[in-house]
Amino acid sequence: xxxxxxxxxxxxxAEGNPLTVKxxxxxxxxxxxxxxxxxxxxxxxxxxxxITGDNLVKGSYGFEAEFNKxxxxxxxxxxxxxxxxxxxxxxxxxxxxxxxxxFGKGTHLIIQP
Amino acid sequence: xxxxxxxxxxxxxxxxxxxxxxCAQDMNHEYMSWYRQDPGMGxxxxxxxxGAGITDQGEVPNGYNVSRSTTEDFPLRLLSAAPSQTSVxxxxxxxxQGSYNSPLHFGNGTRLTVT
Numbered sequence: 001x002x003x004x005x006x007x008x009x010x011x012x013x014a015e016g017n018p019l020t021v022k023x024x025x026x027x028x029x030x031x032x033x034x035x036x037x038x039x040x041x042x043x044x045x046x047x048x049x050x051i052t053g054d055n056l057v058k059g060s061y062g063f064e065a066e067f068n069k070x071x072x073x074x075x076x077x078x079x080x081x082x083x084x085x086x087x088x089x090x091x092x093x094x095x096x097x098x099x100x101x102x103f104g105k106g107t108h109l110i111i112q113p
Numbered sequence: 114x115x116x117x118x119x120x121x122x123x124x125x126x127x128x129x130x131x132x133x134x135x136c137a138q139d140m141n142h143e144y145m146s147w148y149r150q151d152p153g154m155g156x157x158x159x160x161x162x163x164g165a166g167i168t169d170q171g172e173v174p175n176g177y178n179v180s181r182s183t184t185e186d187f188p189l190r191l192l193s194a195a196p197s198q199t200s201v202x203x204x205x206x207x208x209x210q211g212s213y214n215s216p217l218h219f220g221n222g223t224r225l226t227v228t
Binding site: 009036043044046101105106 | 117146148153154155156157158161171203205214216217218219220221222
Protein backbone atom coordinates (compact mmCIF):
# COMPACT_ATOMS: atom_id res chain seq x y z
CA UNK A 1 0.00 0.00 0.00
CA UNK A 2 1.12 3.55 -0.65
CA UNK A 3 1.25 6.26 1.99
CA UNK A 4 2.23 9.88 2.53
CA UNK A 5 3.48 11.52 5.71
CA UNK A 6 3.48 15.22 6.44
CA UNK A 7 5.24 15.33 9.80
CA UNK A 8 4.33 18.90 10.71
CA UNK A 9 0.77 19.94 11.46
CA UNK A 10 1.80 23.59 11.28
CA UNK A 11 4.75 25.57 9.98
CA UNK A 12 5.33 29.19 10.97
CA UNK A 13 7.57 31.42 8.87
CA ALA A 14 8.24 35.14 8.88
CA GLU A 15 7.39 37.00 5.69
CA GLY A 16 10.41 37.22 3.39
CA ASN A 17 12.09 34.14 4.83
CA PRO A 18 12.44 30.86 2.95
CA LEU A 19 9.88 28.17 3.70
CA THR A 20 9.89 24.38 3.59
CA VAL A 21 6.92 22.05 4.02
CA LYS A 22 7.99 18.45 4.45
CA UNK A 23 6.61 15.34 2.78
CA UNK A 24 7.79 11.75 2.73
CA UNK A 25 6.17 8.90 0.85
CA UNK A 26 6.08 5.15 0.53
CA UNK A 27 5.17 3.30 -2.68
CA UNK A 28 6.13 -0.02 -4.20
CA UNK A 29 6.68 1.33 -7.70
CA UNK A 30 7.84 4.62 -9.21
CA UNK A 31 6.09 7.54 -7.52
CA UNK A 32 3.99 10.26 -9.07
CA UNK A 33 4.08 13.11 -6.55
CA UNK A 34 1.90 16.20 -6.21
CA UNK A 35 1.44 19.26 -4.04
CA UNK A 36 -1.94 20.93 -3.65
CA UNK A 37 -2.94 24.07 -1.71
CA UNK A 38 -6.27 24.78 -0.02
CA UNK A 39 -7.46 28.24 0.93
CA UNK A 40 -10.31 28.64 3.47
CA UNK A 41 -13.69 27.39 2.27
CA UNK A 42 -12.29 26.39 -1.11
CA UNK A 43 -11.34 23.19 -2.88
CA UNK A 44 -7.76 22.12 -3.40
CA UNK A 45 -5.70 23.73 -6.14
CA UNK A 46 -2.85 22.02 -7.98
CA UNK A 47 0.61 23.53 -7.34
CA UNK A 48 3.12 21.19 -8.96
CA UNK A 49 3.94 17.58 -9.78
CA UNK A 50 6.86 15.22 -10.22
CA ILE A 51 6.50 12.42 -12.74
CA THR A 52 10.03 11.87 -14.01
CA GLY A 53 13.09 13.87 -15.01
CA ASP A 54 14.68 16.72 -13.06
CA ASN A 55 14.52 16.32 -9.32
CA LEU A 56 13.71 20.01 -8.82
CA VAL A 57 10.19 20.83 -9.99
CA LYS A 58 8.88 24.36 -10.36
CA GLY A 59 5.21 25.18 -9.96
CA SER A 60 2.68 27.94 -9.42
CA TYR A 61 3.13 31.06 -7.26
CA GLY A 62 6.92 30.65 -7.03
CA PHE A 63 6.81 27.28 -5.30
CA GLU A 64 9.17 24.45 -6.07
CA ALA A 65 9.71 20.95 -4.75
CA GLU A 66 12.70 18.65 -4.63
CA PHE A 67 12.33 14.94 -5.26
CA ASN A 68 14.83 12.84 -3.31
CA LYS A 69 14.55 9.16 -4.13
CA UNK A 70 17.01 7.92 -1.53
CA UNK A 71 15.20 9.75 1.26
CA UNK A 72 11.73 9.14 -0.29
CA UNK A 73 10.95 12.81 0.19
CA UNK A 74 9.27 15.55 -1.81
CA UNK A 75 9.58 18.75 0.23
CA UNK A 76 7.84 21.93 -0.90
CA UNK A 77 9.94 25.10 -0.87
CA UNK A 78 9.79 28.78 -1.64
CA UNK A 79 12.74 31.21 -1.39
CA UNK A 80 10.76 34.14 0.04
CA UNK A 81 7.41 33.66 1.80
CA UNK A 82 4.43 35.97 1.37
CA UNK A 83 1.58 36.46 3.83
CA UNK A 84 -0.75 35.33 1.03
CA UNK A 85 0.99 31.92 1.04
CA UNK A 86 -0.77 31.14 4.32
CA UNK A 87 -2.97 28.11 3.60
CA UNK A 88 -3.29 24.35 4.07
CA UNK A 89 -0.88 22.33 1.94
CA UNK A 90 -1.33 18.71 0.91
CA UNK A 91 1.21 16.30 -0.50
CA UNK A 92 -0.13 13.38 -2.55
CA UNK A 93 1.34 10.26 -4.14
CA UNK A 94 0.27 7.77 -6.77
CA UNK A 95 2.28 4.56 -7.02
CA UNK A 96 0.32 2.80 -9.73
CA UNK A 97 -2.29 0.10 -9.40
CA UNK A 98 -5.78 0.46 -8.01
CA UNK A 99 -5.00 2.59 -4.95
CA UNK A 100 -5.55 5.89 -6.71
CA UNK A 101 -4.11 9.10 -5.31
CA UNK A 102 -3.26 9.10 -1.58
CA PHE A 103 -3.14 12.42 0.25
CA GLY A 104 -1.22 13.37 3.35
CA LYS A 105 -3.02 14.88 6.34
CA GLY A 106 -2.04 18.41 5.39
CA THR A 107 0.24 21.09 6.86
CA HIS A 108 -0.99 24.51 7.89
CA LEU A 109 1.47 27.13 6.66
CA ILE A 110 1.29 30.43 8.54
CA ILE A 111 3.30 33.37 7.25
CA GLN A 112 3.69 36.10 9.82
CA PRO A 113 4.06 39.75 8.69
CA UNK B 114 -15.85 27.69 -18.16
CA UNK B 115 -17.13 26.93 -14.64
CA UNK B 116 -14.83 23.96 -13.89
CA UNK B 117 -16.22 21.66 -11.19
CA UNK B 118 -19.51 22.77 -9.62
CA UNK B 119 -20.86 21.27 -6.41
CA UNK B 120 -24.30 21.81 -4.89
CA UNK B 121 -25.41 22.45 -2.25
CA UNK B 122 -22.67 24.32 -0.38
CA UNK B 123 -24.14 23.50 3.02
CA UNK B 124 -26.58 20.83 4.20
CA UNK B 125 -27.93 19.69 7.54
CA UNK B 126 -29.54 16.27 7.76
CA UNK B 127 -31.13 14.24 10.51
CA UNK B 128 -29.91 10.73 11.14
CA UNK B 129 -31.54 8.32 8.73
CA UNK B 130 -32.37 10.86 6.04
CA UNK B 131 -31.09 10.43 2.51
CA UNK B 132 -29.79 13.01 0.08
CA UNK B 133 -27.76 13.50 -3.08
CA UNK B 134 -24.73 15.72 -3.42
CA UNK B 135 -24.45 17.02 -6.95
CA CYS B 136 -21.24 17.39 -8.95
CA ALA B 137 -20.91 18.61 -12.52
CA GLN B 138 -17.87 19.45 -14.64
CA ASP B 139 -17.71 21.19 -18.03
CA MET B 140 -14.14 20.23 -19.00
CA ASN B 141 -15.04 16.91 -20.67
CA HIS B 142 -12.92 15.05 -18.11
CA GLU B 143 -13.14 11.28 -18.09
CA TYR B 144 -12.09 10.82 -14.47
CA MET B 145 -14.27 12.02 -11.59
CA SER B 146 -14.06 11.28 -7.89
CA TRP B 147 -15.50 12.05 -4.47
CA TYR B 148 -13.40 12.73 -1.38
CA ARG B 149 -14.29 13.52 2.18
CA GLN B 150 -12.12 15.81 4.28
CA ASP B 151 -12.02 15.41 8.04
CA PRO B 152 -9.78 17.32 10.47
CA GLY B 153 -6.40 15.65 10.93
CA MET B 154 -7.19 12.96 8.36
CA GLY B 155 -6.55 14.66 5.05
CA UNK B 156 -8.67 13.62 2.08
CA UNK B 157 -10.02 10.11 1.72
CA UNK B 158 -11.38 8.71 -1.53
CA UNK B 159 -15.01 7.54 -1.40
CA UNK B 160 -15.81 6.53 -4.99
CA UNK B 161 -14.43 7.26 -8.40
CA UNK B 162 -15.29 6.88 -12.07
CA UNK B 163 -13.00 6.55 -15.09
CA GLY B 164 -15.79 7.23 -17.57
CA ALA B 165 -19.53 7.21 -18.15
CA GLY B 166 -21.09 3.97 -16.96
CA ILE B 167 -18.02 2.96 -14.90
CA THR B 168 -17.68 3.45 -11.14
CA ASP B 169 -15.54 1.90 -8.45
CA GLN B 170 -15.00 2.08 -4.72
CA GLY B 171 -12.31 4.05 -2.99
CA GLU B 172 -10.97 3.86 0.54
CA VAL B 173 -14.21 4.68 2.43
CA PRO B 174 -17.23 3.69 0.29
CA ASN B 175 -19.62 2.38 2.95
CA GLY B 176 -22.86 4.35 3.23
CA TYR B 177 -22.44 6.03 -0.17
CA ASN B 178 -23.59 5.25 -3.70
CA VAL B 179 -22.59 6.82 -7.00
CA SER B 180 -23.58 6.59 -10.64
CA ARG B 181 -22.13 8.07 -13.83
CA SER B 182 -24.74 8.23 -16.56
CA THR B 183 -23.04 11.14 -18.39
CA THR B 184 -19.47 12.42 -18.67
CA GLU B 185 -20.47 15.69 -16.97
CA ASP B 186 -22.28 14.52 -13.82
CA PHE B 187 -21.22 12.38 -10.88
CA PRO B 188 -23.73 12.53 -8.00
CA LEU B 189 -23.00 11.10 -4.57
CA ARG B 190 -25.92 9.58 -2.66
CA LEU B 191 -26.11 9.12 1.09
CA LEU B 192 -28.55 6.30 1.64
CA SER B 193 -29.23 6.72 5.36
CA ALA B 194 -27.23 9.54 6.91
CA ALA B 195 -25.24 8.92 10.09
CA PRO B 196 -23.39 11.39 12.35
CA SER B 197 -20.10 9.77 11.23
CA GLN B 198 -20.80 11.17 7.76
CA THR B 199 -20.52 14.74 9.02
CA SER B 200 -17.70 16.06 6.87
CA VAL B 201 -16.74 18.29 3.97
CA UNK B 202 -17.18 16.55 0.64
CA UNK B 203 -15.17 17.40 -2.45
CA UNK B 204 -15.73 16.36 -6.02
CA UNK B 205 -12.70 16.32 -8.31
CA UNK B 206 -12.06 15.56 -11.96
CA UNK B 207 -9.08 15.10 -14.26
CA UNK B 208 -8.42 14.47 -17.92
CA UNK B 209 -7.03 11.01 -17.37
CA GLN B 210 -6.75 8.75 -14.36
CA GLY B 211 -4.61 6.11 -15.88
CA SER B 212 -1.38 8.01 -16.38
CA TYR B 213 -1.83 10.46 -13.50
CA ASN B 214 -0.13 13.11 -15.58
CA SER B 215 -3.21 15.28 -15.22
CA PRO B 216 -3.84 17.13 -11.98
CA LEU B 217 -7.17 16.98 -10.19
CA HIS B 218 -9.58 19.92 -10.46
CA PHE B 219 -11.64 20.33 -7.29
CA GLY B 220 -15.02 21.86 -6.60
CA ASN B 221 -15.48 24.18 -3.62
CA GLY B 222 -17.00 21.50 -1.44
CA THR B 223 -20.24 20.65 0.36
CA ARG B 224 -20.24 20.98 4.13
CA LEU B 225 -22.56 18.32 5.54
CA THR B 226 -23.73 18.06 9.13
CA VAL B 227 -25.71 15.05 10.32
CA THR B 228 -27.50 15.46 13.67
